[in-house]
Structures are given as C-alpha cells and as structure tokens.
Amino acid sequence: MPKVLDGATIAAEIKQDVAEEVKALAARGVKPGLAVVQVGHVPASEIYVRNKVQTSKELGFLSEHITPAETVTTEEMLALIATLNAREDIDGILVQLPLPKQVDAKVLLDAIAPEKDVDGFHPVNAGRLQAGRQALAPCTPAGVIEILKRSGIPISGANAVVVGRSDIVGKPAAMLLLHENATVTICHSKTRDLGAVTRQADILVAAIGRPGFITPDMVKPGATIIDVGINRIDTREEFDKFFKGNDKREAAFAKRGSVLVGDVHPAAFEVSGAYTPVPGGVGLLTIAMLMANTVRAAKIRRGM
Numbered sequence: 001m002p003k004v005l006d007g008a009t010i011a012a013e014i015k016q017d018v019a020e021e022v023k024a025l026a027a028r029g030v031k032p033g034l035a036v037v038q039v040g041h042v043p044a045s046e047i048y049v050r051n052k053v054q055t056s057k058e059l060g061f062l063s064e065h066i067t068p069a070e071t072v073t074t075e076e077m078l079a080l081i082a083t084l085n086a087r088e089d090i091d092g093i094l095v096q097l098p099l100p101k102q103v104d105a106k107v108l109l110d111a112i113a114p115e116k117d118v119d120g121f122h123p124v125n126a127g128r129l130q131a132g133r134q135a136l137a138p139c140t141p142a143g144v145i146e147i148l149k150r151s152g153i154p155i156s157g158a159n160a161v162v163v164g165r166s167d168i169v170g171k172p173a174a175m176l177l178l179h180e181n182a183t184v185t186i187c188h189s190k191t192r193d194l195g196a197v198t199r200q201a202d203i204l205v206a207a208i209g210r211p212g213f214i215t216p217d218m219v220k221p222g223a224t225i226i227d228v229g230i231n232r233i234d235t236r237e238e239f240d241k242f243f244k245g246n247d248k249r250e251a252a253f254a255k256r257g258s259v260l261v262g263d264v265h266p267a268a269f270e271v272s273g274a275y276t277p278v279p280g281g282v283g284l285l286t287i288a289m290l291m292a293n294t295v296r297a298a299k300i301r302r303g304m
Helices: 007-026 043-059 072-086 103-109 123-130 139-150 170-179 194-198 236-243 247-256 266-271 280-302
Strands: 033-037 062-066 094-096 157-163 183-187 202-206 224-227 232-233 260-261
Touching: 007 139, 033 043, 033 072, 033 280, 043 062, 043 280, 062 236, 072 094, 072 103, 094 103, 094 224, 094 266, 094 280, 123 170, 139 280, 157 194, 170 183, 170 202, 183 194, 232 236, 236 247, 236 260, 247 260, 260 280
Parallel strands: 033 062, 033 094, 157 183, 157 202, 202 224
Antiparallel strands: 232 260
C-alpha cells in the first residue's frame, strides 16, 4: 500500500516550530509582523485570508488585515505598499490575489520590498533562489520540500521530474529540489513523450493545473508523487472519470455538487510508493510556510 503523506500533520509540525521561534524572538524583544492586504470580495480569497490572519495571531505575530476600497487605484495601492515597506514593525507583506482590473498587479507586487516579500514572488527573490543565495522562497514549493524531508523521502541523488513551469510553483520547486542535490527535469504541456520522462522520476511533482493529467502509465512504480494541483470538478461526466465507484467521494459530490481532484489521476496513486492526497496534502502547507517565511524575514532583517 502506498504511504499517504499527510499535509495536516506536517503543517501542524511546521506551525509548532514557528511558535517556538516566535517565543525565542519574543525573549529578545522581537515580534514578527505580517500585513495582509485584501481588495474586493472574492469568497474563496476571503476564507483564505481569514485563515492566514487567524493563524498569524495564534502564533503570536503582530497581524494586520488591510482592506482598501474596491475602487482603489494602482497609485493608491503603491502608496500603501510604500508605507508598509517603511514600517519597522512589519516584516512580511502579502497582497492577496486577484486584484481588481484597474490595479496593475505586477507593478504592485514588484513594489514590495524583497526582504518583506513573504510570498516569494519578487524578481529579486527569484534571482536569489536561482543563484542559491539567501532568499524567501514561494510558500507552496517550499512546502513541497518540507513534505519530502519530514516524511523521510530521500532527495539527494533522486531523479525528480516537475511537470509545470509556472513562476509560482514549477520553476521554484525545480530550483529547491536542485539545491537539495536532486537531478531535476522540468516538463510541461509541450514536452514530447511526456510519459517517457515522468516514468524516470523517483520524485514526481505535478503542478500543471489540469485535472487528472498524470495517469497511472506515466508513473514509475514506487515513486513519490507530490500533487500540487487543486481542481474543482462539478459535472457527472468528470466525476465518473476520476471517482466512479468511490462511495466517500460520491457522498461528497451529492452533498456539495462538486469535489476536488489534483493534477494526478487518483488511480495513479496506487502505482506510487508515497503520495500527497488532494485535498489534504500540499495545499495545507501553504499557510504554514507563509508563517515560516515571516519569521525568517524578521530574523534576516535584524541580522539574526
């Protein structure tokens, strides 16, 4: 039977580590500060932001939730970011996406001071990560590494294949694996004979944003699968494609009208030696890694 890599357990471990670091910082008169900026009312984002703010408070951070008007302009947002950049009590700045159409998200994210960019999206942090220098790494890829390490999955010397080349997940995940001495291949939708490449993977990271894209024939028996995808399916045809005969998922579908599936077809997990489920896997680590990044930023800024 494949081993299920439980995101909830690992996220709890990381939060406990963060809480201990916060106590140690408090003894030295330092309190990490996180500012979350949210514009507009996207239900999914509101839940996510609420969880971020609540978790930061529980861990002992200075936590601010800033909600500019939905009519805010790029210039007004830039002024807000400049204020947060200048504040000594704020170590991390997070701008929740998506932003209203009138706000230039790229300009705004680039305006965040790299040392306070706890999302790890700033080009300076991307460059530092690529160069193997001290950097704030994007939370989801950093969570991938934590899952592997805390689950005892060997990375050094392993063949790792990352399917997906986004700036937020695919590329930084590949860089982090490379820094852990894996031999890394990055694939994408245009890769020729993709299955021939993925079947060489000891560690297969799926982050392509397509439901059930990785099928059983694309997985090396015994490989570790890290499924980063979160896709909502809400039609009977799609449901039957992935979960036909699964009573637990059937009950969830009947109750909610939708279920989540990752970028890996559930049948592919049976071929693996270990895997992260969806839901219950990588997604649960994102907030925990955000908290870890904020503490790291607080220490880096103070030369600790």
